[in-house]
Amino acid sequence: MSEPTTQPQDAAVDPAPSAPASAVTADPAAVLTDRAAALDSADPLRAVRDRFALVPDEVYLDGNSLGPPTTQVMDRLSDVVGREWGRLGIRSWDGSGWWTAPERIGDRVGALVGAAPGQVVVGDSTSVNVFKALVAAVRMAPDGRDEILVDAATFPTDGYIAESAARMTGCTIRAVAAEEIGAAAGERTAVALVNHVDYRSGRLNDLPSVTAALHAAGALAVWDLCHSAGALPVALDGDGVDLAVGCTYKYLNGGPGSPAYLYVRRDLQPRFDSPLPGWNSHADPFGMAPAYAPADGALRGRVGTPEILSLLALDTALDAWDGVDVADVRAKSLALTDFFLESVTALVPPGRVETVTPLPHAERGSQVSLRCANSGEVMRTLTERGVIGDHRSPDVLRFGFTPLYTRFADALRAARVLADVLEGTP
Ligand SMILES: Cc1ncc(COP(=O)(O)O)c(C=O)c1O
Numbered sequence: 181m182s183e184p185t186t187q188p189q190d191a192a193v194d195p196a197p198s199a200p201a202s203a204v205t206a207d208p209a210a211v212l213t214d215r216a217a218a219l220d221s222a223d224p225l226r227a228v229r230d231r232f233a234l235v236p237d238e239v240y241l242d243g244n245s246l247g248p249p250t251t252q253v254m255d256r257l258s259d260v261v262g263r264e265w266g267r268l269g270i271r272s273w274d275g276s277g278w279w280t281a282p283e284r285i286g287d288r289v290g291a292l293v294g295a296a297p298g299q300v301v302v303g304d305s306t307s308v309n310v311f312k313a314l315v316a317a318v319r320m321a322p323d324g325r326d327e328i329l330v331d332a333a334t335f336p337t338d339g340y341i342a343e344s345a346a347r348m349t350g351c352t353i354r355a356v357a358a359e360e361i362g363a364a365a366g367e368r369t370a371v372a373l374v375n376h377v378d379y380r381s382g383r384l385n386d387l388p389s390v391t392a393a394l395h396a397a398g399a400l401a402v403w404d405l406c407h408s409a410g411a412l413p414v415a416l417d418g419d420g421v422d423l424a425v426g427c428t429y430k431y432l433n434g435g436p437g438s439p440a441y442l443y444v445r446r447d448l449q450p451r452f453d454s455p456l457p458g459w460n461s462h463a464d465p466f467g468m469a470p471a472y473a474p475a476d477g478a479l480r481g482r483v484g485t486p487e488i489l490s491l492l493a494l495d496t497a498l499d500a501w502d503g504v505d506v507a508d509v510r511a512k513s514l515a516l517t518d519f520f521l522e523s524v525t526a527l528v529p530p531g532r533v534e535t536v537t538p539l540p541h542a543e544r545g546s547q548v549s550l551r552c553a554n555s556g557e558v559m560r561t562l563t564e565r566g567v568i569g570d571h572r573s574p575d576v577l578r579f580g581f582t583p584l585y586t587r588f589a590d591a592l593r594a595a596r597v598l599a600d601v602l603e604g605t606p
Pocket residue numbers: 305306307308335337338375379404406407427440
């Protein structure tokens with residue numbers, strides 16, 4: 181097994197400051213503790229942590245799976261339930277802005293993924309949005325294109341849904357490694373579905389160049405942003421992405437099961453033919469016409485009645501982004517993951533873990549995945565000791581680094597506890 185190394189890979193991002201030469205012979209844990217303190221006090225995002233309701237004395241490194249609540253969400257939900265629902269009842273669809281919440285909150289999510297207003301709607305799960313996006317993309321593709329490419333390492337639901345979408349549209353499906361998808365697209369390719377960040381390894385795929393290669397081959401690009409939105413800059417409009425989907429319960433902290441989103445690029449919207457044309461996407465939903473006529477714009481991506489409670493919990497969670505620059509988030513994310521890897525290298529007994537996440541910054545999302553024997557048991561013990569990450573079968577420990585609330589001291593504590601656990605585990 182190779183040891184993790186932490187060479188700074190990207191000159192554009194300031195890496196964690198290194199130890200002074202005089203400290204090289206000092207106790208590595210003490211040196212790392214001093215560095216963590218210095219990095220935390222210089223962190224431009226340090227005050228944003230106070231916007232989250234975190235468990236004291238716990239290091240929460242699972243925001244890449246389920247983000248924690250913000251401090252405001254209880255009050256908002258209490259108002260939504262008590263006043264908007266409890267007192268105003270049905271009047272809240274208009275009076276409290278419930279009916280238009282999917283587009284309004286969609287625009288807020290859009291601002292975090294480089295989408296100008298009017299192109300994102302929030303609703304349904306990511307799985308359902310993958311289905312809408314893929315079938316609609318095949319319906320938009322020129323005649324003769326009957327192949328769907330799917331990222332071979334994809335999160336399983338995307339692969340299952342793509343397979344079903346292919347059967348329903350008379351397409352074949354081909355699994356290709358994400359980095360080869362652009363080159364693999366040919367004259368029969370209608371669309372490719374690619375994960376921006378791989379959920380298991382944390383690898384960041386090259387969205388601009390894969391999208392450009394797909395377009396050069398005449399195919400459409402659908403991106404799954406579950407592990408990138410809120411963790412790093414995404415430029416959907418700038419990079420000419422056709423369609424995109426993502427969840428809101430990870431780095432956007434919407435809460436368990438909070439609704440997902442669908443991006444449909446503005447110029448494609450008139451051709452977006454939804455395979456789930458529910459009444460919420462009708463041009464005149466309250467006309468109750470027997471015939472379907474699609475609304476204009478992104479709200480063609482809506483289906484049925486919006487999930488108001490979780491949608492409004494998400495609305496409040498997005499307030500945590502007020503005044504936050506995503507470029508600062510990315511710089512801190514890379515510095516945190518570098519620092520964690522460096523701490524693991526310094527503290528964990530040699531040969532006990534292997535880094536799965538790519539080391540070059542340009543290929544790294546906002547998590548660190550470590551391959552490790554008995555990873556399920558190791559993660560259970562870490563959790564008992566207050567370090568919360570997760571485990572992906574068969575042998576991967578995942579640690580998500582969420583710059584809005586994770587401190588360098590947390591990264592160091594996680595590495596320390598991991599070292600202790602591995603010292604005591606066969
Ligand atoms: C990359 C990716 N896509 C899709 C999903 C599934 O999303 P949903 O359960 O909202 O359908 C997940 C869930 O973790 C995911 O990580």
